[in-house]
Amino acid sequence: EVGALLILDEIQCGYGRTGTQWAFEQFGVVPDILVCAKGMGGGMPIGAFISSPEIMVGFQTNPILGHCTTFGGHPVSCAAALATLQVIQDEHLLAGVAAKAARLRAGLRHPAIREVRNCGLLMAVEFASFEVLKPIIDRALAHEGVLTDWFLFCDNSLRIAPPLVKTPIRFINQFPKVAPPAAGQQDSRC
Numbered sequence: 628e629v630g631a632l633l634i635l636d637e638i639q640c641g642y643g644r645t646g647t648q649w650a651f652e653q654f655g656v657v658p659d660i661l662v663c664a665k666g667m668g669g670g671m672p673i674g675a676f677i678s679s680p681e682i683m684v685g686f687q688t689n690p691i692l693g694h695c696t697t698f699g700g701h702p703v704s705c706a707a708a709l710a711t712l713q714v715i716q717d718e719h720l721l722a723g724v725a726a727k728a729a730r731l732r733a734g735l736r737h738p739a740i741r742e743v744r745n746c747g748l749l750m751a752v753e754f755a756s757f758e759v760l761k762p763i764i765d766r767a768l769a770h771e772g773v774l775t776d777w778f779l780f781c782d783n784s785l786r787i788a789p790p791l792v793k794t795p796i797r798f799i800n801q802f803p804k805v806a807p808p809a810a811g812q813q814d815s816r817c
Contacts, residue, residue, distance in 0.1 A: 632659040632682065638674070642666035643715055643791050645747035646724035653746070666791075669714070671707035720791040724748055731787070741783075750787040757783035 635658040640650040644666060647653055651661075659682055664674030715721065724747045735743050735752055739760055742753040754760045764785065765775050776786040 634658060634660040634662070636662050638662060638664045639666075639788065640746070640749050642711070643721045643724065643747075644749045644788060646721060646728070647747075648715075648721065650746065650749075667711060668704055668707045669711035671704045673701075673704040673708050675708075715791065718792075724791065727789075731789070748787075748789055748791065751778065751781070751784045752787060753781070753784045755783075 633656065635651050635656075637649055637651070641661075641663040642648065642665070644650070645653060649661070649663075651658060659678060661677040662674065663677070667673055667675065728745055728748050728750070731748070731750065732743050732745060735750075739754055739756070740752055741755045744751045744753070754764075761777065761783075768775050776788075778784045778786055
């Protein structure tokens with residue numbers, strides 16, 4: 628309507644995390660510019676700035692986007708990205724995201740959990756008491772080899788984004804070991 632470009636950042640939610648190749652597919656929009664990374668390289672550092680040739684001309688300085696590709700086009704990272712996409716397709720990983728997310732949600736039931744929000748395997752687990760539970764959960768999950776990532780803008784929510792290839796049962800089995808200490812040390816707000 629106003630001639631503005633729609634730019635979407637799918638650095639964390641792209642490459643199948645939400646159950647579709649791109650999260651925007653679930654909302655019926657198509658961006659003019661898309662940025663992606665993280666899951667794209669299967670552990671290798673790579674990112675992409677994707678758009679049409681007509682829009683890319685606006686960034687042309689010879690070569691297009693030459694000013695922001697310090698590590699652009701490294702063959703090993705590009706091979707990793709191609710292999711990642713091939714595995715996602717060959718192993719039909721997107722088809723299993725909804726079922727894995729449902730099983731993971733079902734395993735995240737505990738009196739200390741206020742709410743679980745998700746779009747596919749991109750989840751937020753909101754706890755009733757951040758101050759009491761965060762250190763307990765961090766220690767318990769670290770003991771199980773699970774790294775924790777709490778949201779900066781919602782400090783009582785734990786971010787969960789398991790790999791598409793990890794089975795939910797293995798992930799869920801790590802949570803019961805966290806629940807008993809958390810339940811025993813809740814504050815009155817839980």
